[in-house]
Amino acid sequence: xxxxxxxxxxxxxxxxxxxxxxxxxxxxxxxxxxxxxxxxxxxxxxxxxxxxxxxxxxxxxxxxxxxxxxxxxx
Amino acid sequence: xxxxxxxxxxxxxxxxxxxxxxxxxxxxxxxxxxxxxxxxxxxxxxxxxxxxxxxxxxxxxxxxxxxxxxxxxxxxxxxxxxxxxxxxxxxxxxxxxxxxxxxxxxxxxxxxxxxxxxxxxxxxxxxxxxxxxxxxxxxxxxxxxxxxxxxxxxxxxxxxxxxxxxxxxxxxxxxxxxxxxxxxxxxxxxxxxxxxxxxxxxxxxxxxxxxxxxxxxxxxxxxxxxxxxxxxxxxxxxxxxxxxxxxxxxxxxxxxxxxxxxxxxxxxxxxxxxxxxxxxxxxxxxxxxxxxxxxxxxxxxxxxxxxxxxxxxxxxxxxxxxxxxxxxxxxxxxxxxxxxxxxxxxxxxxxxxxxxxxxxxxxxxxxxxxxxxxxxxxxxxxxxxxxxxxxxxxxxxxxxxxx
Numbered sequence: 513x514x515x516x517x518x519x520x521x522x523x524x525x526x527x528x529x530x531x532x533x534x535x536x537x538x539x540x541x542x543x544x545x546x547x548x549x550x551x552x553x554x555x556x557x558x559x560x561x562x563x564x565x566x567x568x569x570x571x572x573x574x575x576x577x578x579x580x581x582x583x584x585x586x
Numbered sequence: 587x588x589x590x591x592x593x594x595x596x597x598x599x600x601x602x603x604x605x606x607x608x609x610x611x612x613x614x615x616x617x618x619x620x621x622x623x624x625x626x627x628x629x630x631x632x633x634x635x636x637x638x639x640x641x642x643x644x645x646x647x648x649x650x651x652x653x654x655x656x657x658x659x660x661x662x663x664x665x666x667x668x669x670x671x672x673x674x675x676x677x678x679x680x681x682x683x684x685x686x687x688x689x690x691x692x693x694x695x696x697x698x699x700x701x702x703x704x705x706x707x708x709x710x711x712x713x714x715x716x717x718x719x720x721x722x723x724x725x726x727x728x729x730x731x732x733x734x735x736x737x738x739x740x741x742x743x744x745x746x747x748x749x750x751x752x753x754x755x756x757x758x759x760x761x762x763x764x765x766x767x768x769x770x771x772x773x774x775x776x777x778x779x780x781x782x783x784x785x786x787x788x789x790x791x792x793x794x795x796x797x798x799x800x801x802x803x804x805x806x807x808x809x810x811x812x813x814x815x816x817x818x819x820x821x822x823x824x825x826x827x828x829x830x831x832x833x834x835x836x837x838x839x840x841x842x843x844x845x846x847x848x849x850x851x852x853x854x855x856x857x858x859x860x861x862x863x864x865x866x867x868x869x870x871x872x873x874x875x876x877x878x879x880x881x882x883x884x885x886x887x888x889x890x891x892x893x894x895x896x897x898x899x900x901x902x903x904x905x906x907x908x909x910x911x912x913x914x915x916x917x918x919x920x921x922x923x924x925x926x927x928x929x930x931x932x933x934x935x936x937x938x939x940x941x942x943x944x945x946x947x948x949x950x951x952x953x954x955x956x957x958x959x960x961x962x963x964x965x966x967x968x969x970x971x972x973x974x975x976x977x978x979x980x981x982x983x984x985x986x987x988x989x
Contacts, residue, residue, distance in 0.1 A: 545602055545606075546602055546606060547597075550598055558610075566827050568806050568810070569827040570831040
């Protein structure tokens with residue numbers, strides 16, 4: 513397998529790890545040095561950064577649909 | 587909740603919040619570095635396939651971290667390095683072209699071959715054949731693969747005239763015909779500027795957006811991409827974002843298709859006159875390359891790249907090729923237009939006294955698997971094309987050196 517293609521199993525794996533960490537935190541098995549509100553702030557910051565990037569890339573994809581010109585992707 | 591850090595008026599301990607973000611970034615970076623090492627078998631340098639070039643738009647990125655695509659320092663797809671200065675006693679052949687020469691891959695392909703490695707492209711096979719030839723004994727043979735995916739004659743001519751002419755090749759072999767002649771042209775396309783040679787190259791669109799555009803979105807993208815050259819986590823996230831955005835747009839288009847207004851009926855094929863006018867675009871670039879090669883005292887030859895879907899039953903197909911053919915849209919009109927371009931290609935170079943290597947005829951008697959997808963080759967297919975080049979051009983090359 514080659515790295516220029518994101519392996520499909522990576523997405524469920526990441527989702528699984530996040531879900532497991534959340535579950536462990538809710539059950540009290542995982543103790544974080546943050547209060548719940550602080551954790552929400554961290555999540556919001558990550559969400560905003562991720563959303564900005566997806567929006568920028570979405571703009572590119574709409575302007576320049578991949579299709580047969582997939583080679584146009586850097 | 588630890589109480590060692592005083593909370594501010596909002597009750598939030600910002601020090602801890604930023605420390606958490608820093609730890610998360612560090613963990614993401616370490617995991618990403620590990621993932622890339624597992625895939626590529628080497629540490630992360632870059633996941634960018636290309637870098638900008640002043641001539642010919644882009645070059646392959648030498649820093650690309652990839653198990654199959656090894657790129658040497660000059661951007662050539664090769665497992666060994668080359669220098670611009672030709673070492674004394676060296677026979678140098680430069681191959682110019684697009685993805686067929688690069689050995690790229692399309693979506694529908696024979697998966698059992700994996701990715702064709704940098705040691706299995708046409709160049710190393712041709713180099714081995716020339717090196718084993720007693721006529722070149724005592725000389726060092728170099729066959730350089732300068733291919734970049736999706737190169738048309740526009741990019742190839744520009745790269746040759748501005749850069750590779752000065753690499754002092756004894757022989758220049760020009761591939762990349764497929765990117766000029768594969769896409770079907772309709773009536774009116776030439777006048778409307780909608781042909782592959784008249785449209786702006788997709789890399790050019792990326793270039794305009796990333797380099798010349800000064801919007802906030804372009805600034806964010808540049809910042810992100812710069813970070814991705816230094817961070818494995820950002821590089822992976824960038825790839826994931828591009829893939830996600832592309833899929834979202836494709837899904838949206840598929841969902842919207844039933845309610846979208848249908849476009850006008852597709853016009854018929856281009857006329858013979860339009861076909862000739864289109865071929866003139868190609869010929870003007872080819873003429874410039876031939877003139878420059880002759881002026882520089884370099885031999886030059888052109889390669890026609892056949893397409894599996896346009897062979898019209900000429901090649902005895904292997905089981906794998908028969909399977910790929912099912913996913914290729916083809917029609918008698920497309921095949922006829924492609925064949926007309928092939929004939930014009932031969933006429934142009936025959937008239938100019940320039941050798942043409944055309945695997946089409948040899949494919950008639952080649953039942954083995956040559957195509958890995960609609961147009962690219964398997965390692966054996968690359969060896970097959972290298973042998974055709976060797977058979978046709980080695981004698982002229984030897985005669986040139988004997989002078």
